[in-house]
Amino acid sequence: RALVTGGAGYIGAHMAADLLCHGWDVAVVDDLSTGHRSAVPENAIFFQGSITDAAFLARVFAAYRPEVVFHFAALAVVCDSFERPFAYWQVNVEGTIKLLHAMDAHGVDTLVFSSSCAVYGHAEYVPIDEKHPTRPASPYGATKLAAEQCIQAACHQFGLRAVALRYFNVAGCCGDASRRERHDPETHLFPNLLAAAEKKQPFILYGADHPTPDGTAIRDFVHVLDLVEAHRQTAIRLLQEPSGFFEVFNLGSGKGTSVREAITAVEHGTGTKIKVITHPRRRGDPPMLVANSQKWQNWAQTFGFQRTIEDMVRSMWRARRR
Structure with missing residues (x-):
């Protein structure tokens, strides 16, 4: 059983569809501020609301208790983040913190987080590995890095296990x-x-x-179908790890x-x-x-x-x- 936040968006909707095709039960959370209701797969349960709303998240987790959370919900436009930096901190960081609290309160301990190569900023060398310094060049990148740090802290304090996938650029589409x-x-x-x-x-x-x-x-472009398959493989592998486990990984070609x-x-x-x-x-x-x-x-x-x-x-x- 999976919960996909941001599951009405481009990558999140592909993620929900991939999981359903592989026999998972799926619920989607999205406030439809940038996502599209029509993108949510027909067989997925849909909850409309924001990850910044703690009461809404409590209702979702009470109604549908997943084994794994795939966290895509975010504001994600680099140039826009310079114009509205506070909104990015509110959704990408505060929203992630509220999601982590909801997971802990309802005994859900496995998280795959959609992070970004924006945490690195300007490349000092390529190809970029995970040891590359993290010096975000935008508020968007800064909020993604801060969300990673919040997740790592929750793994330590709450005993969650989580992976942050720093992917680069995504393109492509399924048949829908x-x-x-x-x-x-x-x-x-x-x-x-x-x-x-x-x-x-x-x-x-x-x-x-x-x-x-x-x-x-x-x-560095990755096909969206390869990307969501990588998320599913990550979740399956993550379920084998002990509580408190946290790691970051790059995803790119x-x-x-x-x-x-x-x-x-x-x-x-x-x-x-x-x-x-x-x-x-x-x-x-x-x-x-x-x-x-x-x-x-x-x-x-x-x-x-x-x-x-x-x-x-x-x-x-x-x-x-x-």
Whole structure:
């Protein structure tokens, strides 16, 4: 039995669907501030409310006692976090603390946390491993790091066991178009590229003067289906660990893709030439983020991610065309 917070969002909805496909009972918590009710799988129990509402969480845990909590609920837009930093601390940190209290009060002791490579800030070396200094370059990254520290403290004090998965960039879609990325405003690379291809509109490229081979930012992309499978594998492995266990792991492919390479992949995948307009870099955008995920692979006893950038583009393009 699993509880998925943020389960009406892009990754959370894919997580809920994956768990159901593998025989888990699933409940979803989401306040629908950025998520979509239509993305929640039909066979999942749905509770609408915020993780910042302790009374709401108490009712959820009283009605549905999970074995594992997958915690995705968060505010997660880097540039927005500079404009509304207090909101990010309230949801991402205070909300996580209230979730941890609810878990402890109801005897739920296993948590898989959706963290982020944003905790590292600007890379001092690549690929980035878990020993890399954590110096967040945005309020968003700072709140994710603080949430990790709260979870670690709860493991020590309450006897929870938890893993924080620091993943890099996510793309792709399952066969269900209702679960494609639908952020408003959309800030992610591939949805914006595909929208430009579909609507025959220019694509805004933020920063062509990064210290990278082609001048554009480099990111490490993982297919969302690989990512949620990794979360499920992590939960199964985590259930074997003792109380008090806490660890952080990177999740990434170990391969960097530049924005210009992503543009080319979308042009090939859609058969559309994309007009590019260059704007200055966005605040808080590191030039290169590529993961070293060997630590997680060794712990989970699994191999890397198999789906490619081309697979991601094809799946997202199909979802948009339905």
